[in-house]
Amino acid sequence: MKNVLIPTDFSNNAWNAISYTLNYFEKEHCNFYILHVNTIQNISTSEVPYLPTQSVIEESLKPAKKQLRLILKRISEEFTDNKKHKFYTLTDYNFFIESIRKHVAEKKIDLIVMGTKGASGLKELIVGSNTGDVIKKVACNTLVIPEKATFSPLNEIAFPTDFSLSYSIETLQPLYEIIETTNSTLRILNINKNNTELNADQQENKDLIEDYFSNQFHSFHFLTNRKVEDAVQFFTESRNINMIAMVAKNLNYFQQILFHSKVEKISYHIEIPFLVLHE
Secondary structure (H helix, E strand, O other): OEEEEEEOOOOHHHHHHHHHHHHHOOOOOEEEEEEEEEEHHHHOOOOOOOOOOHHHHHHHHHHHHHHHHHHHHHHHHHOOOOOOEEEEEEEEEEOHHHHHHHHHHHOOOOEEEEEEOOOOOOOOOOOOHHHHHHHHHOOOOEEEEEOOOOOOOOOEEEEEOOOOOOOOHHHHHHHHHHHHHHOOEEEEEEEEOOOOOOOHHHHHHHHHHHHHOOOOOEEEEEEEOOOHHHHHHHHHHHOOEEEEEEEOOOHHHHHHHHOOOOOOOOOHHHHOOEEEEOO
């Protein structure tokens, strides 16, 4: 039984994440925890911070609880009754990241799923601030569902890596399980800026990945491009990539692929889900 946490701000992007998730886990037993956080700064209108009483907090959470009931109603209307799925609604008054961490620990969450809106051509972070904070600051595997992502059965998963770090079996296990259960193919992508050969450490890390996925469909791909995000865009366009998986600790690739400001020609941010793996 998987425990899945889905934070929501009641936006269209948040609903898209819920819809994608229910389709994605259609055949698996899951507990879905749909969470809305009223952050402290949202409630406090005064410039001087204060601690509201419990009654004030409860009153402030009433609209959110009503909205969550509407989400459950919409789920029941748009999705057939899946006996494998159980739903729980959560409201919280807290700092956003602290709330996520608390529920991850208390509910033994296996995966966080968050919707995000692309930058729409503006020079701003492609991943919304809350989503960006979660995948960088919460030690839990996170699936990011962009605004224009629609569910389709997984065929190919891109795994960008520079082979600079070794990954533990525990870190890669969720990715292995996805490939095994969906019969998808892992496309391991290395992007070299200067067309240089792998050094000894990189070759060893590559061999470890190859050995770990030896019983699954996989292939290695090597591209030369000074801009990692351009190479990822080219690769996703040239193949039927349904998901991009990355390891959070590999900050070099992680920052370049997810967090940059030049988004004019980058579409994978708003179309392809990202699976961020944590140790």
